[in-house]
Amino acid sequence: MPSPxxxxxxxxxxxxxxxxxxxxMDFVMEIEDALDxxxxxxxxxxxxxxxxxxxxAHDLKGVA
Amino acid sequence: xxxxxxxxxxxGQFASLEATGYNPFNVSFDTVLSPTEAMIGARRILLFGxxxxxxxxxxxxxxxxxxxxxxxxGAGTTGSxxxxxxxxxxxxxxxxxxDFYGRKHGMVFSTGYQANLGxxxxxxxxxxxxxxxxxxxxxxxxxxxxxxxxxxxFRHNDPADLDNRLRRLADTPGDKIIVVExxxxxxxxxxxxxxxxxxxxxxxxxxVIDEAHSLGVLGRTGRGLAEAAGVEADVDFVVGTFSxxxxxxxxxxxxxxxxxxxxxxxxxxxxxxxxxxPSVVAAVxxxxxxxxxxxxxxxxxxxxxxxxxxxxxxLGFNIGPEASPVVSAIMPDPATAFTFWSKxxxxxxxxxxxxxxxxxxxxxxxxxxxxxxxxxxxxxxxVQLFAExxxxxxxxxxxxxxxxxxxxxxx
Ligand SMILES: Cc1ncc(COP(=O)(O)O)c(C=O)c1O
Numbered sequence: 001m002p003s004p005x006x007x008x009x010x011x012x013x014x015x016x017x018x019x020x021x022x023x024x025m026d027f028v029m030e031i032e033d034a035l036d037x038x039x040x041x042x043x044x045x046x047x048x049x050x051x052x053x054x055x056x057a058h059d060l061k062g063v064a
Numbered sequence: 065x066x067x068x069x070x071x072x073x074x075x076g077q078f079a080s081l082e083a084t085g086y087n088p089f090n091v092s093f094d095t096v097l098s099p100t101e102a103m104i105g106a107r108r109i110l111l112f113g114x115x116x117x118x119x120x121x122x123x124x125x126x127x128x129x130x131x132x133x134x135x136x137x138g139a140g141t142t143g144s145x146x147x148x149x150x151x152x153x154x155x156x157x158x159x160x161x162x163d164f165y166g167r168k169h170g171m172v173f174s175t176g177y178q179a180n181l182g183x184x185x186x187x188x189x190x191x192x193x194x195x196x197x198x199x200x201x202x203x204x205x206x207x208x209x210x211x212x213x214x215x216x217x218f219r220h221n222d223p224a225d226l227d228n229r230l231r232r233l234a235d236t237p238g239d240k241i242i243v244v245e246x247x248x249x250x251x252x253x254x255x256x257x258x259x260x261x262x263x264x265x266x267x268x269x270x271x272v273i274d275e276a277h278s279l280g281v282l283g284r285t286g287r288g289l290a291e292a293a294g295v296e297a298d299v300d301f302v303v304g305t306f307s308x309x310x311x312x313x314x315x316x317x318x319x320x321x322x323x324x325x326x327x328x329x330x331x332x333x334x335x336x337x338x339x340x341x342p343s344v345v346a347a348v349x350x351x352x353x354x355x356x357x358x359x360x361x362x363x364x365x366x367x368x369x370x371x372x373x374x375x376x377x378x379l380g381f382n383i384g385p386e387a388s389p390v391v392s393a394i395m396p397d398p399a400t401a402f403t404f405w406s407k408x409x410x411x412x413x414x415x416x417x418x419x420x421x422x423x424x425x426x427x428x429x430x431x432x433x434x435x436x437x438x439x440x441x442x443x444x445x446x447v448q449l450f451a452e453x454x455x456x457x458x459x460x461x462x463x464x465x466x467x468x469x470x471x472x473x474x475x
Contacts, residue, residue: 022426025198029219038216038232041208 009051016050037061086406088417098122099311099437102414109409112372112432112446113416115308117389118280118361119437120351126311133346140341145172146329149339157349161316164356165287165302169324171317172345174337176276176305179315181207182333183272183303184243188213191238195229195269197221197245197255199424204243204274210333213241220248220424223259230267240269246278246289250423250431252390254278257293264298272301280309280355281389286362306344310351314340365389365436368443372434375447380460392418392429393450400457401428407453413446 005017013019019027031053032038037060039047047053068075081087093102093109099119102109120126133153143149154172162170173179184207188194192213196204199220208215219225226242233240242264244255257273264271275288283291286309290299300321306314317327328334340348355361366387373387382394395401398419405417408430416431423429434443454460 020420020426022420029198033228036228036232038229041215041217 007050009049009054011050012048013050013053031057035061081402084402084406086402086409088402088405091409091414099435100439100442107412109412109414110442110446111414112434112438113414114435115277115433116311116435116437117277117309117365117433118311118351118355119435120309120311120354120361122437123311123351123354126347126350126354129350130343130347133342137342139343141339143338144335145339146335151339151342151345153342153345153349154339157345157352158316160349160352162318164285164352165318166296167302167318168320169318171324171327171334172340173315173317173334174340175313176303176307176315177203177206178333178337179303179305179317180204180274181210182331183301183317183327184208184241185211185333186327186331187211187270187272187301188239188241193233193236193238193240194243195226195233195240196243199248199250200243201245201249201274201276202422204245207333208243214238221253221256223256223263226260227263227266230263230269234267240267241272242269243272243274246273246275246282247388247390248424249277249390250418250427250429251384251392252277252388253384253386254282254289254388257289257295261293261295261298270300271298272303273299275302275304277308277390279304280362281365286355286359306348306351309355310348312344312348312351314344314348361436365434368434368436368438371440372432372438372443372447375443376432376450379447379451379454381450381454389434390431391434392431395428395430395459398428400459401430404430404453404457404459407457408449411449411453413449 014024028039028044035057037057039056039060043056047056093104095103097103099116099121100111102111137151141149141151145154158170158172162168173182180203184194184204188211190212194208194213194215196208196215196217197220198217216229218229230240242260244260247254273290278288280286282289285291290296290302301317301319303317304315306312369389370387373383373391376383376391376393383391395404401417405415408415418429418431420426455462
């Protein structure tokens with residue numbers, strides 16, 4: 001088992017979670033399902049950290 | 065900081081492949097002998113990694129048409145379709161394509177890649193939505209980025225996920241355009257088109273299908289997956305290429321949509337590049353003619369695909385379930401794929417290595433493709449080389465496979 005990772009808003013999704021580009025796409029799809037949103041490709045490209053992802057999801061959900 | 069520093073990782077990978085003496089991304093054939101054989105230096109290579117599905121590159125009538133057109137109309141057009149580069153033969157090919165597909169309109173592009181760029185960027189405007197299968201070809205992704213539409217993707221071949229995506233967009237203004245492929249080029253799988261069509265109808269979306277690998281391969285008359293699935297009336301735009309079953313180069317789009325011709329002055333990849341040379345237009349026109357009038361070619365292709373697919377399946381390779389002309393063996397990792405590939409080439413068999421991000425699910429693939437021009441003995445020889453190499457590398461077990469005649473009979 002890999003050691004547990006402490007997540008924060010600054011955690012980088014690729015390096016911090018050890019995900020390659022293919023795994024990131026799968027990860028994003030899971031988030032999209034869970035939140036019932038679709039994140040456009042140009043918005044995904046801008047997401048680097050967990051914090052970015054939260055902000056993007058809030059924005060798409062219309063939550064301030 | 066040097067200009068190419070950003071490619072450091074890629075440069076390292078490329079250099080280590082070059083060092084092996086066999087770089088799958090840097091092969092060149094010194095002579096091509098036929099649709100199925102070429103020479104590298106003094107070595108004769110059996111080709112199982114082309115897209116020459118119907119073997120038409122050496123068809124006598126195709127070659128004669130190309131030569132005659134060069135004599136009559138010159139080597140190139142030196143201009144775009146919207147300037148000096150439209151010849152009667154371009155128009156004629158567009159009419160032939162429209163006629164073949166039973167559609168009102170046809171448009172020819174200089175490559176299949178540009179057909180996707182030109183169609184997707186022009187169909188979807190700023191407030192529209194492109195919804196792509198996640199495993200779409202690079203040209204579909206690039207075409208989507210060239211335009212100004214919002215782009216989202218759904219899980220590969222998953223109608224329920226497509227339905228979800230369209231539901232989420234239901235209250236958003238703008239047209240919704242779904243893009244799928246007929247046969248996917250990496251694993252040779254086909255789209256569940258009937259289910260996609262139901263979803264499309266439910267939400268009032270448009271549907272584009274790229275039949276690049278299915279033209280001349282699927283359907284009663286070879287029009288592709290939409291014909292095979294019986295849903296052509298629900299497909300709004302068919303995109304395709306001349307570079308695979310038609311053995312040339314170029315791309316096209318056909319449609320019944322009123323006003324289609326406005327794309328000729330709205331689609332930048334159509335307007336701002338030179339048109340196809342007369343030789344190519346003539347060769348493709350003749351190849352289309354052969355495709356239409358020689359259904360036996362398609363039957364031969366499918367027989368060959370079944371024979372090769374069954375051969376690799378019986379050996380225990382991990383391959384897709386559908387016997388399509390694209391047969392990919394899933395390798396445990398990229399290094400194994402490279403070693404396997406180079407051993408096959410050493411033994412005189414050319415195949416393709418496909419790696420992420422071009423492949424689905426991050427798979428390392430040893431991709432082969434079959435042609436109608438392959439003989440039975442060529443197919444059996446290729447299977448034999450897969451068997452020897454796979455056993456030597458410990459990728460498959462040692463049991464002798466059933467002789468090919470029995471396998472095919474058992475299907
Ligand atoms: C699905 C798909 N679309 C488009 C293309 C581009 O076609 P071309 O190579 O003829 O430009 C290809 C192949 O390269 C493809 O596989």
